[in-house]
Amino acid sequence: MHRFQLTNQFLLSRNILLVTFAVLIISTAGQFNLNAAELPKLTKMTFQSSLDDSTQPALIWIPPKAMQEPTPLFIFLHSWSGDYKQNNNVWFAQAVARNWIYLHPNFRGRNDNPASCGSELARQDILDCIQKVIDSTEVDTSRIYLAGSSGGGHMSMLMAGYYPDRFSAVSAWVGISDLAEWYRFHSRGGKPSNYARMVQASTQGVPGQSPEVDAQYKARSPIFHIQNVGDLPLDLNTGIHDGHTGSVPIVHTINAFNKIAQEKQAPLISPEEIETLSQEQPLSNPQPSDIVPTTEYDTRIYLRRHAGETRVTVFEGGHESIPVPACRWLSKQERKTEWVKSKE
Incomplete structure (x- = not known):
């Protein structure tokens, strides 16, 4: 990997651009796809945390135009047990195909220590990382997109709730919305699994252990903050089989949506509908909004609410994400954010 050196980035990116255009292919669905083996190299960058002054890493790809003209910034967040080195090429390829800046932050790595798992330090790392990119390139601050899957979906929802004015749109996939409930899910039978132990290591306790520990669970759980998204375009997704074949039951995504719907006085997804979907069954009386062509996600959609x-x-699938429709939706969103370049 290369260090983040903007003085050399423009010359390097000229060569990257030639490679990028050479491997662009139009699929039958009309979407740009890239051969993952031919993707340009990601560059390692570092930045200083504004909270503890530590040096933190991230990976980035900068298209040449971003040094001269406003360019969308796409931040993708690694999964629960991953870090900034995690292979997320399927998402990176979408950014390259669209000529977006691609940023893959570490935010304190895997979720097994107090500094990670949605802590204030982890959240601020994402903001500090974005600020450095804005200061160093020409970011279109009305097109700053955030996405993540699993643990990255958890963090995407959390960032949306804490900092809705910092993003133009957010797409979260199969994310954990309530850490206490997730701990209990992975402690069935009285024996905590690896995920439960990781949650405990991050929060320094189990749910109900003390007011201090419970405060940690609340601060790190999107369900307690996501009602603050306001008019931020937010795309929540879950596969109907997750929680059966995967690690995050669909109620985490549905309950997060219902929290927002309650705040906006919009119709909730009913307990009966939640129970049916949780049993991996289609709704007997779907609403008109639930009838979505399979071509949108290239798979069946069981529920779509606003x-x-x-x-x-809720789509046909398990613990997974679908990058093409996510980035297609993000690309349609434009919304001013509060970012400005730092004064030199």
């Missing part, structure tokens, strides 16, 4: 600028989708 509350203001937030939408939720």
Whole structure:
């Protein structure tokens, strides 16, 4: 990997651009796809945390135009047990195909220590990392997109709730919305699994252990903050089989949506509908909004609801994400954010 050196980035990116255009292919669905083996190299960058002054890493790809003209910035967040080195090429390829800046931050790595797992340090790392990119390139601050899957979906929802004015749109996939409930899910039978132990290591305790520990669970759980998204375009997604074949039950995504819907006085997904979907069954009386062509996600959609600028989708699948429709949706969103370049 290369260090983040903007003085050399423009010359390097000229060569990258030639490679990028050479491997662009139009698929039958009309979407740009890239051969993952031919993707340009990601560059390692470092920045200083504004909270503890530590040096933190990230990976980045900068298209040549971003040094001269406003360019969308796409931040993708690694999964629960990953870090900034995690291979997320399927998402990186979408950014390259669209000529977006691609940023892959570490935010304190895997979720097994107090500094990680949605802590204030982890959240601030994402903001500090974005600020450095804005200061160093020409970011279109009305097109700053955030996405993540699993643990990255958890963090995407959390960032949306804490900092809705810092993003133009957010797409979260199969994310954990309530850490206490997730701990209990992975402690069935009285024996905590690896995920439960990781949550405990991050929060320094188990749910109900003390007011201090419970405060940690609340601060790190999107369900307690996501109602603050306001008019931020938010795309919530879950596969109907998750929690059966995967690690995060669909209620985490649905409950997050219902929290927003309640705040916006929009119709909730009913307990009966939640129970049916949780049993991996289609709704007996789907609403008109639930009838979505399979071509949108290239798979069946069981539920699609809206509350203001937030939408939720339950699709045929498990613990997974679908980058093409996510980035297609993000590309349609434009919304001013509060970012400005730092004064030199």
